[in-house]
Amino acid sequence: MIGKLKGLVDSYGDDHVILDVQGVGYLVHCSARTLQALPRVGEAATLFIEMLVREDMIRLYGFVSQAEKSWFLLLQNVQGVGSKVALNVLSTLSPAELANAVALGDKVMVARANGVGPKVAARIVAELKDKAPGFASVDPGVAGLVAQIEDRQAPRPVADAVSALVNLGYAPIQASAAIAGAVREAGEDADTARLIRLGLKELAK
Template sequence: MIGKLKGIVDEIGEDHCIIDVGGVGYVAHCSARTLTALEGVGTVVTLFIETYVREDMIRLYGFRSALEREWFRLLQNNVQGVGAKVALSVLSTLSPAELANAIALKDAAMVARAPGVGRKVAERIVTELKSKAPAYAGEAAQTIGLKQDLGENAAPAPVADAVSALANLGYSRDMAANAVAAALKTAGEGADAGTLIRLGLKELAR
């Protein structure tokens, strides 16, 4: 079983790349984000690999981070109707942090932006992975609790009102929640909505 490849990028295709490891070219099917992150043919790269073995084939899926690979596994193992193709589409559209945030906020519309992911599948993703998102939030870990409260309508009224106000100004709920989370650190837990909105706007203007 192959878990990681380190070699030279030999080819970059629409949905795959070929990594030359000691003269052997390995075809790795990748998300668009992973392919875009490659620095070009001839450069050295390390990919975290998920190996699929079937009766008629062996297929490798490559990812730039172990966290992205974990999400690839989570999506398929925990959500009905999600296979490798749909999982790659989701990870092509959303980073692990963005996906964790969308799940915490119950933002099925964000997940449904991925090509080939319908509303019903997106809703299953945010429902079935709700309890798992915090453990795989990556860089979003610091604000995931607040976003889950918002998704469950359990956040304090000033926080919910501030996020709603910023979202009404055209910011995504994820951006609004991040800004309010930063504002809370400055103003404290007892801050009113007006203060959180003002400080949140300063964060968003940076």
């Protein structure tokens, strides 16, 4: 099995790169983000490799980081997600962005990827939620607050403050993060108006 390749970039295709390793050209399929991160033709590059072997095909998938490779494998554990859809997701979201979206239950963010409909996005978020904390950089308090709001268990002032920020045009995740920060500063007993003021200050930072 091939786990890693070091060589010179020979050429690029729409969804792949050919890496010249001591005179042997390996065709490696990559996400758009990975292709953009690689150097120019003739320069040295390193890719972490996942090798897919079938009766009629051997295909290499390349990643600039182990985190990206890990998410590629994790995504394919979800029903309806194959290698193509997994690469589409990683073309749209970085590993950190994907981890945060999954941790926060942000189905809309995941559904931005080409070929990922609302149902598949919902499955990705639900089935990989337990896997995200190891990769995510999001404050656990924010994830908890989002879960409370989705389950309609958040205190009324908190839910109303988040709703107010969303109505002002902020994304639900941004609004939840800002109000989570406001709650930390003002306490859980703060009224809606104060949470909104503090939330707007958080967003202005």
